[in-house]
Amino acid sequence: MKQDIHAYLTGQGVSEELIREAAAFRERYPVEPEFAGRVEVPAMPFLGKDTLEMAMAGLLQGENLLLCGGKATGKNVLCQTLSWVFGRPAFDISCHIHTDSASLIGTDTFRDSQVQFRKGPVALCAEAGGFGVLDEINMAKNDAVSVLHAALDHRRRIDVPGYQRIPLHSAARFLATMNLGYAGTRELNEALVSRFLVVDMPPLQKETLEDLLRRYFPDMKDSAREQFSGLFLDLQRKAGNGEISTKALDLRGMIGGIRAIRSGLRPSLAIRMGVLNKSFDSFEKEILEDAANTRIPAGWSREDVFGG
Amino acid sequence: MSLEGRGQAAENLAALEDRRLEIENRLRNLFWTVSGDYSLDIRPDAEVFLRSPGLALYDAVKQGAFVSHFDPRALALYTLQKRAKGADEQALTTLTQLCVDAAAYPLASRERRGVGEMRARAFRELLAGGSFRGRPGRLRKCLILRFLGQPAQIPEELLPAVEIIDGLSDARDTDAIIAAIDRLYNSLADSAFEALHGDLKAVRRVTGEELAAFSRNQALSDRQIQQVLDEYLSAAREELLKTGQIRPARREAVRPDDSREEVAPPDPVEAEKVYAFIERQFGKSDLPPEEREKRNRRLCTGIHRGCSLHFTQGVLQNPVLKNTQYLRTQMQSMKNEMYFQMKRQNIQRSVTLLSAMLKQARIQRMDEDAVPSEQGQIVPGRLWEVGRIRDPKLFDREKRRDQADFLVDILLDSSSSQTLRQPQIAAQGYIVSQALSLAGIPHRVCGFCSYWDYTMIHRYRDYDDPIEANRNILQFRAFGENRDALAIRAIREGMLARPEEKKILVLLSDGRPNHLGVRRPGSRHPPAYVGEEAIRDTALEVRKTRSQGIGVLGIFVGGEEDLAAERKIFGKEFIYSRSILSFAHIVGTYLRTLMEDSD
Numbered sequence: 001m002k003q004d005i006h007a008y009l010t011g012q013g014v015s016e017e018l019i020r021e022a023a024a025f026r027e028r029y030p031v032e033p034e035f036a037g038r039v040e041v042p043a044m045p046f047l048g049k050d051t052l053e054m055a056m057a058g059l060l061q062g063e064n065l066l067l068c069g070g071k072a073t074g075k076n077v078l079c080q081t082l083s084w085v086f087g088r089p090a091f092d093i094s095c096h097i098h099t100d101s102a103s104l105i106g107t108d109t110f111r112d113s114q115v116q117f118r119k120g121p122v123a124l125c126a127e128a129g130g131f132g133v134l135d136e137i138n139m140a141k142n143d144a145v146s147v148l149h150a151a152l153d154h155r156r157r158i159d160v161p162g163y164q165r166i167p168l169h170s171a172a173r174f175l176a177t178m179n180l181g182y183a184g185t186r187e188l189n190e191a192l193v194s195r196f197l198v199v200d201m202p203p204l205q206k207e208t209l210e211d212l213l214r215r216y217f218p219d220m221k222d223s224a225r226e227q228f229s230g231l232f233l234d235l236q237r238k239a240g241n242g243e244i245s246t247k248a249l250d251l252r253g254m255i256g257g258i259r260a261i262r263s264g265l266r267p268s269l270a271i272r273m274g275v276l277n278k279s280f281d282s283f284e285k286e287i288l289e290d291a292a293n294t295r296i297p298a299g300w301s302r303e304d305v306f307g308g
Numbered sequence: 309m310s311l312e313g314r315g316q317a318a319e320n321l322a323a324l325e326d327r328r329l330e331i332e333n334r335l336r337n338l339f340w341t342v343s344g345d346y347s348l349d350i351r352p353d354a355e356v357f358l359r360s361p362g363l364a365l366y367d368a369v370k371q372g373a374f375v376s377h378f379d380p381r382a383l384a385l386y387t388l389q390k391r392a393k394g395a396d397e398q399a400l401t402t403l404t405q406l407c408v409d410a411a412a413y414p415l416a417s418r419e420r421r422g423v424g425e426m427r428a429r430a431f432r433e434l435l436a437g438g439s440f441r442g443r444p445g446r447l448r449k450c451l452i453l454r455f456l457g458q459p460a461q462i463p464e465e466l467l468p469a470v471e472i473i474d475g476l477s478d479a480r481d482t483d484a485i486i487a488a489i490d491r492l493y494n495s496l497a498d499s500a501f502e503a504l505h506g507d508l509k510a511v512r513r514v515t516g517e518e519l520a521a522f523s524r525n526q527a528l529s530d531r532q533i534q535q536v537l538d539e540y541l542s543a544a545r546e547e548l549l550k551t552g553q554i555r556p557a558r559r560e561a562v563r564p565d566d567s568r569e570e571v572a573p574p575d576p577v578e579a580e581k582v583y584a585f586i587e588r589q590f591g592k593s594d595l596p597p598e599e600r601e602k603r604n605r606r607l608c609t610g611i612h613r614g615c616s617l618h619f620t621q622g623v624l625q626n627p628v629l630k631n632t633q634y635l636r637t638q639m640q641s642m643k644n645e646m647y648f649q650m651k652r653q654n655i656q657r658s659v660t661l662l663s664a665m666l667k668q669a670r671i672q673r674m675d676e677d678a679v680p681s682e683q684g685q686i687v688p689g690r691l692w693e694v695g696r697i698r699d700p701k702l703f704d705r706e707k708r709r710d711q712a713d714f715l716v717d718i719l720l721d722s723s724s725s726q727t728l729r730q731p732q733i734a735a736q737g738y739i740v741s742q743a744l745s746l747a748g749i750p751h752r753v754c755g756f757c758s759y760w761d762y763t764m765i766h767r768y769r770d771y772d773d774p775i776e777a778n779r780n781i782l783q784f785r786a787f788g789e790n791r792d793a794l795a796i797r798a799i800r801e802g803m804l805a806r807p808e809e810k811k812i813l814v815l816l817s818d819g820r821p822n823h824l825g826v827r828r829p830g831s832r833h834p835p836a837y838v839g840e841e842a843i844r845d846t847a848l849e850v851r852k853t854r855s856q857g858i859g860v861l862g863i864f865v866g867g868e869e870d871l872a873a874e875r876k877i878f879g880k881e882f883i884y885s886r887s888i889l890s891f892a893h894i895v896g897t898y899l900r901t902l903m904e905d906s907d
Contacts, residue, residue: 097809100706102684109683110702113694118683227421234341241346243337245855283330290338294369294420 005085013049018056025060026087029171035128038089044215046074046081047208051199055082058197064152064174066137066193069201071246072236075177078201079133088171091125091132095140101147105158117163126151126158129169137176142189148174152195203236204251216255217306224267224305228258231271231295238291248278248288258305267300268292328354329847329876335368342372342416356550360437366430367550369423373416374408379482383408384548386486389514390493393505399497400489402444404548406451407489410476430551431456443496447473469496582760589633590764591623607801611845612794614834618764619798624783637785640730644782647731648738655739662743662896669903670714670747681705714749714903715771715808718816718895719799722755722766723790725818725866732888733816734784737768739892740814745775749899750808753781756795758823759788761834765798771806791823791837792877793849796860800853811858812902814895819870819877821846847877861898863891 009019031039046052055078058065067075083090093104106120125132137145151158156168176196178188204212209229213220220228232254238244257274261267276288297304335352350371357364374380387400417423431452440449447469453460462470472488479485490508494501505511587593593600600617608615620626623637648655680690684705693700720726720737737753744751750771757764768784769777796815803811821842823834837845850860862878864871865888874882883894 107683108686108703110694110700115686115702223421230420237344237346238337238341241340242852242855243340243346283334286330286334287337290334290365290368291341292422293365293426294338294342294416294422297422297425299425300421 008045009052009085012047012052014053014056018053018060021060022056022085025171029086029088029129031087031089032128035089035130038091038130039083039087040080040090041084042077042080044077044212045084046078047211048074048202051078051201052081054197054199056085058199059086059173062170062173063197064195065176066188066196066198067175067177067201068179068198070179070203070239071249072232072251073201073203075179075201076133076135079131079175079177082175083131083133086131086171088173089125089128089130091121091128091130092135093121093125093132094135095137095145097139097141099140100144104144105147105160117160122148122151123158123160123166125174126166126168126172129171132172132174134174134176136178137192138178138188142192145188145192149191149195152192203240204232206230206233209233212251213255213258217258219306220258221305221307224300227295228254228271231275231292234291234295235275235288238287244284244287245279245281247280248275248284250275250278253278261302261305264302266298267302267305268296268298271296329844331357331364332844333848335364338365338368339372342369342420343376344372345376348375360430360433362426362429362433363551366423366426369416369420369426370409370412370551373419374412377415378411378479378485380548382482383486386489386512387548388519389511390490392514392519393501393511395493395501396497399442399444400493401547402442402448403492403497404489405550406444406448406473407476407485407492408548409551410473411479411485414477428456434551443469444492447496466496582762584628586618586759586762586764587620588628588631589623589759590618590762590766591620592626592628594619594621594626594767603798603801607797608794608834611835611837611841612791612797614761615758615791615794616762617794617798618762620764620766622766622768622780622783625780637783640785641783644731644734644784648735648782651735655735658739658892659742659746662739662892663746665896665900666743666747666749666903669900670749672904678704678706713808713810714899715803715806715811716744716749716751716899717799717803717811717813718751718753719795719813720753720755720784720816721757721790721792721818722784722786723757723788723818723822724786725790725820726786729865729888730784730786733786733891734782736888736891737781737784738778740895741769741778741781742775743892743896744899745778750806752802753778754795754799755784756790756792757786757788758791758794763791763794763798763823764788765795789823790818790821791842792817792821793842793846796846796849796853800856800858803858804856810902812899813853813858813860814863814898815860816863816865816891817874817877818866819864819874820866821877843873843876847879850877850879859902861895863894865891 006019006023009022055065055067059082067078069075080090102120104120104122106118106123108115109118110116111118119127122132124130134145134148147158150156151168152174156172158166158168160166174196206229209232210225213225213229217225232249232251235244235249239246239249253274254271255274257270257272260270260273265273271292272289276285276292279285279288331354332352335354335357336350339350339352340346340348350368352368353364356367383404387395387404390400391397413423413427417427435449435452435456440446443466446463447466450460450462450466450470451473454462469492472492476485476488479488487508490511595603600619603619604616607617623634624641627634678685680687680701681703682699682701684703686702687704690700690702693702718737718740720733722733726733741751741753751769752771753768755764755766755768757766768780792815796813799813803813821837823837823842850862853860860878860881862874862882864874864878864882864884865886866874871884874884883898885891885894
């Protein structure tokens with residue numbers, strides 16, 4: 001789905017000034033050929049004017065962003081979209097409980113008969129002027145992430161013991177994502193949070209969800225789109241009220257399931273595969289199935305979902 | 309009933325008891341899904357589900373659609389008024405159910421395309437097992453057959469009724485439904501009703517006093533009248549919103565719908581006296597007044613509205629004055645201490661064994677395995693490999709097994725039911741706490757009991773207290789009642805605020821959440837917390853705690869007659885111990901297993 005940046009931003013209602021400044025940023029920092037492959041056109045760019053404007057304004061002023069939100073609020077889609085809009089290579093850094101300074105900054109290796117520093121994704125991003133996406137930053141321990149403090153604040157550099165300082169390229173930014181709801185996540189400490197502008201990702205709204213499904217599946221019937229988006233919102237509300245976990249709140253799964261309908265799979269089975277089976281608790285699964293049964297009739301076939 | 313039939317019934321009953329909570333929660337969830345309002349509540353009927361799952365599920369859907377568009381209370385009031393005028397209950401209920409279904413189904417199915425199939429399944433089950441007596445019954449059968457597309461000739465006498473019901477497909481308000489029910493009743497069930505008792509306007513003019521007199525046939529005060537009405541309307545609502553019955557349902561006792569009952573605020577002067585008394589009896593609060601109020605507002609909701617929480621370190625640690633209660637607690641503390649001294653050697657041995665077990669499990673988790681790698685920490689001893697072997701691995705890379713931190717909360721039921729084993733509980737609590745301290749695992753030990761409208765959370769030691777604080781557990785004293793779910797809620801809030809990743813709550817309980825509360829001027833008289841309702845509420849609180857990533861282990865030391873309740877509350881994760889003396893060993897083994905398996 002080839003997208004034109006200007007058309008996309010205009011379509012989202014982003015202010016002309018921000019669009020102009022983003023274009024100037026791209027012109028000022030053309031992407032180096034070796035990193036061109038890291039600037040991906042998103043299959044489905046982020047939808048949501050206010051969030052997009054907040055994020056763009058922050059990045060244009062040299063700030064780093066912390067995207068906070070529940071599951072399926074589009075945190076990673078926004079990161080990918082921003083990398084594309086600003087024309088900067090994206091470096092994905094998945095944080096987890098074992099993340100340490102070596103896996104972020106880098107560590108020693110043996111090359112050309114000598115011990116050399118092998119750069120980690122943060123160091124690479126800093127040099128290339130990329131957008132470093134620290135995914136699920138709150139899964140990592142605070143002491144592990146503290147090595148980034150100097151990179152994230154006004155010093156804009158990384159100090160590697162025994163090696164030279166790595167100054168941050170002026171186009172480099174860090175985008176962290178976090179979801180407080182997952183088991184194993186923790187609150188970030190103040191020192192780290194103060195180095196980010198925090199964007200609260202709103203839960204998906206009906207209109208956005210329908211718009212998204214329309215873009216993914218242009219030939220989907222209105223009635224089917226209404227039911228699939230309605231089911232997702234039912235589950236989102238249920239998870240918000242603590243009645244189910246967020247395991248089944250999986251937009252990627254739902255989209256994958258709907259794709260399977262194209263191959264002739266019955267919609268009720270496709271939704272089971274894409275959404276309901278994401279929960280392994282039999283009791284929770286019953287609740288999910290009940291909600292799905294009110295929306296997706298067992299008798300529906302591909303023709304009830306896709307028309308023309 | 310045949311032997312086989314009795315066997316089946318017994319099996320159903322056992323299945324029902326096992327799954328009642330799950331089924332009720334499932335039906336409630338479906339109701340919430342459709343109504344979209346999670347603050348509403350219904351009383352789902354798990355027995356209907358066992359007899360006819362399709363019918364129960366469709367009822368939940370229909371109720372959700374109905375309550376979000378119409379006023380079920382107004383409808384129930386009308387049926388009571390009509391019955392007070394002499395209408396036949398069964399016929400009126402059948403016709404009301406038909407009209408409710410006719411009005412709610414189009415709304416539900418328009419929004420949700422799967423509802424049609426759910427209705428068809430419910431209708432098929434009803435057709436197979438229901439009875440269709442009288443003209444209202446025959447009308448129901450005709451409508452069911454027509455919906456299922458089965459050939460059926462609608463008798464001419466029922467055609468006007470079918471037309472009225474069809475007219476409800478675009479009903480916009482409850483009055484239209486009431487008018488349709490009234491017309492149907494007057495034409496199908498009792499054609500002389502209007503002439504004898506008056507039209508719809510006359511029915512709607514029936515007053516509260518007349519309704520109460522009809523229900524109870526005795527003189528009642530205004531408040532009692534309102535209560536009687538509330539009781540009836542609440543019970544009737546569920547019945548009227550059903551699709552039908554597979555067999556005549558057992559008439560349930562009418563209970564007050566306490567979800568609507570307001571808890572009146574007490575007189576401030578009296579409330580102050582009550583609070584002063586609570587502080588004198590249980591020790592000063594740990595919290596400033598504003599924080600206390602905030603927590604009460606946040607935590608004392610739902611079935612616990614009108615309750616208050618009192619967080620304290622106990623009357624011995626933080627007394628207001630040295631009164632009788634202080635002396636009694638001191639005496640109990642001395643008895644606990646005497647028991648501790650008597651069993652000192654055993655206790656010390658248990659602590660040593662338990663702490664060694666926990667330390668070992670912890671060390672195993674923290675173990676760092678170094679694997680040869682092409683990057684990481686250089687190992688000088690391997691430098692000879694350069695130029696001698698292909699792809700030398702000159703570095704070590706650390707592979708940590710798991711660095712997750714553990715947090716443990718021990719919550720001890722300190723209600724009167726534990727009176728006979730106070731020294732033993734104190735000693736066992738001490739053993740666990742001491743072992744956890746020695747193993748370096750942050751933990752908190754609290755007791756809980758309820759008195760009047762207060763639920764006390766007595767903190768013997770806090771997470772980061774020094775090891776010496778464990779001796780405070782010997783101040784354990786059993787007193788009052790127990791509102792388990794509120795205590796769990798209060799403890800959970802503190803646990804969630806902690807940074808540790810793995811959190812475990814161990815609850816020592818007697819399987820009998822029970823808080824009637826003595827009615828005293830100045831207290832707020834929260835709803836009684838007893839029986840099935842209290843067990844269900846505690847079970848839901850335990851599940852909610854688990855869903856927030858906190859492991860909950862129940863340790864049951866009550867009588868065998870309460871085992872079933874305990875199983876309902878904790879599900880699979882509970883341990884029955886005939887003796888409190890194995891408490892420490894059970895907790896230790898459980899924690900070790902968790903630490904070893906949690907990867």
